[in-house]
Amino acid sequence: MEWGTPMTIRDASRKSGLMIASVLAIAAVAIGLGVSEVRVGGPVHRQMDDLASFTSDILPPPLFVTEAMLRVSDAANLGGALDQDKAELARLEAEYRASRKRWAQSDIDPALKDSLAKGAGAQADRFWQEIDDNLIPALEREDADAAAMSQGKVRILYRKHTEEIHKLTKVAAEARGVLDVSAARTILITLVTMALAVAAGMGLVLVGLRLLGQRVLRPLAETASLMSAMAGGDLSRSPEGTEREDEIGDMSRAIVHFRAAAQDQRESAEKQAVVVTAMGASLGRMSAGDLAHRIEVPFASEYDELRAAYNQAAAKLDKLVARVAESARDVSAGSVDIRGATDDLARRNQVQAASIEESTAAVRQTSVLVHETAQRTRQAHEVIAAANTEVENGKHIVEDAVRAMTAIQRSSQEIGQIVDLIDSIAFQTNLLALNAGVEAARAGDSGKGFAVVATEVRALAQRSADAARGIKNLIATSAREVAAGVSLVGNTGDALAAIVDRTAGITTLIAEISRSSEDQANSMEHVNSAVKEIDHLTQQNVAMVEESTAAARSLAEEATTLADMVAQFRTSAGAAAPEGLRRAA
Template sequence: MELTGIRRNGALALIIIAWLCVIVIGGIGFYDHGSWHPTAIAAAATLIPSYLVYSGRIDATTRMLLGGTLPVYPAIMLFQAAGSSLQMDIHMLFFALLAAIVVMCDWRAIVTGTAIIALHHLGTNFLMPAWVFPDGADLPRVILHAVIVLIEAAVLIQVSLQLERMIERQAAARREAERLEQDAAITREAIAAKQTLVIGALGEGLKAMARNDLTARIDQPFPPEYEQLRADYHGALEGMRSSLDKISGVATRIDESAGDVSHASNDMADRTERQSATLHDTVSTIRSVSDSISETANRAVEARHVLDAAQGEAEKSSGIVERAREAMTNIESSAREIDQIIAVIDALSFQTNLLALNAGVEAARVGEAGKGFAVVASEVRALAQRSAEAAQDIKTKIGTSNEQISLGVSVVSETSETLERITARILQISEFVATIAGSVESQATKLREVNSTVGALDGITQQNAAMVEETSAAARSLAEQSRTLAQEISLFRLGQAGSVKAAPKLARAA
């Protein structure tokens, strides 16, 4: 804002303060039921500066008039407060209103207000002391107030001068900025014209590039400061043409390589698939063999259990045969003892027969008296004869029985030896079967491990097959994309053979 505008705003603010003071004076008069003359004087003193300010005349005279008017209001308030305890406090209003004058940034208005305050204090101190101090005339106090007012005025004048210079410098700076802005606008227009030329030429070149034409050059020279831009455009154009040539060649080579990769991937996929099928069959076969061996191992374990049971039964049979052999031996011993008893019986029968024979001979010798005795002797001899025959028969049967018992003992002994040999063989067979069962179980375990390993290998082979299939698909996709890239590049005009060579053929697929 210019200094004039600041001073106008400051004057308007002071006019508002002045009318507020008039209202306060009227309020004091109304409150004290005093005369209306102070209010009229204050209003009359305010009318002239108010008219000048609102009419737009904010010259030095108006500012000085306004600066001299403001001290009038505290002077009237001192008159109204004569004899009151507030009379001394109202002196502060002089300092406040004097400080308010600085808003107009005019040291002359401050000097005018200071002069009015000084004249008021000196005049009333000598002429009407009661209008200025409650205790009457007091020259030292007037001098003290004068010193304070002068110090304040000096400070306010200095502030006003600095504000005025600062505002003037700001105004000058603003004017200089406006001038520079005008120069800058002229410069911008010139630059805009150059830029329009440059942008138009570049736009045409870029439009040609958008149409895939890389042969469009900018022949019109640019302003010197933009000439490098034209050179950069041509360099970028050449770079793009060179890059597209290289990309076209790379696309062709990628297409060929992708075809080779796709073919190799398909071959590998076929081999991997066959390998996977073979491994799958191998896994099935090994699983079947493993199950068969596991079944054999189970049967071997069962055979071992049967042999263990047979061994137990053979051992029991051996014990039974041993007891039978012992019983037969005992029977043989008993038979021999019976044979001895029969021999004794036979001897007794012979002796009895001899005694009976002798008794018969003696009875015959005796004659008729020994006839009864002869009969008894005959009966005894017959009985002895039958006893001898029975004993002989028993001896014969016992001999035959002894022969059978001896044969039975021999057979039982051979049976016992045979059972012992069978038991030993069964024990050997049990050990062999246990060894076979352990070996078969170990083979079954190893086959299960082999089956697991081959199964894992089968899974890996299937994963490889899937990966090879993905690789083959990726190779086919790469070939298709390289063909698309070559087709897109062929749309550009590069200024060599009219356009990039035709897109390469799609890579072969298996």
């Protein structure tokens, strides 16, 4: 980035930020790589952890077959538990094979893998092969010579394996030392990178701050001071930096335009002050009633149309006031004539209203009498109708009574039949009780209790028969009386029917009289309404005449007031017209 080339503040800030961000990003990547190498779980840490695990596997088992050698010595003693030793040796061999496979597939140093495969691993493989192929079968056959020979071979292989284990341990320790040195070197490089990144970042920040102060802050302070002076009214200073192509240059050029606009505004304000003074004085004279005044001194070119408009409006208003004065004089003269005519009309309407009011009272009294007659006729009709209704109700009640007594007679007959049935049942019960008593007497002592019950049943049946005969007699008597009542009620119904026919004729006559009275009342009501309407219209005419009189009087007063108001103005025609207007009023 070249600082001497024209560049906006935004571009400079963006490029500076990108530069600082790039330096910080590179430093962050370098630091991240270094930290990832030496962090817990990183490659260096994993290699160290693998070496530690590898060392723990070779010293002692499973890669170092020390425990297996002890089991071989124990198994060589034929008096021992061979099966237990075989199982333990099989377990140790399986652990050895699994450990060999795990380290062969791990990420440890290839030199360690090669040393394990060709040195300690190869000797251990032959060690386990001798045990599986020769020693265990000899022990199972209880062949002491073969077992002793095989055990000797196993010891030789164990010693060779031990030597290779020591070599492998030494190689692992050397690899651990190399890793320690590599980790220390990585940490040192990371720290140096961090220091360089911090120094570069601080240097870039300092350079940026210096350039910011020279190219941005100081010009901004000068611009702010200039704008404060312009706000206070000082337009003599010119801004600096108008040739710059950044935001400061844009602000300086904008201030130049603001300064020119402020100067133009100041000149315009001075011109406006002249216009406002002249217009204020002219409007003041107009508000005082002087309509003949005109503005003769020309304004600035952009405001001279306002002067012409004022002069034109004042001339039109002058003519308008003169015309209003003339119209007010004519209105005042006409209002005097209207007031005289309305006064005469009001007197005539009052006389007519009095006559109509007397006619209305007479018609109203006649209408009241006709209404009272119609009302009394209506009441008589209602009384007759109510009586007819009562007779009709009585007739229906008698008919209901006849039907009820007929039903009672029918029910009495049914009750008689039921009583006959009860009497028959009592007779049969008596016979059954008699037979039961005979059978109980034949039974001797064992039937005494049953005989007592049969006697009680006979007595109860006898009482039921007696009661049934009594009820039958009562029902027969009631039936005769009900039949007599039915006959009497029927006669009453015939009498009521005759009364209903007579009252129906009377009701018809009263209804015709009521309709005639209603028609007369309606006719009188129409006449009364018409008279009321005439009276109402007459009263309205009186009120309207009074309103017209009041309006004419008010019009005369308003004409006088208008003359007084117009007299306050001084027109080009002079003050003679308003004086003549007041005399006419």
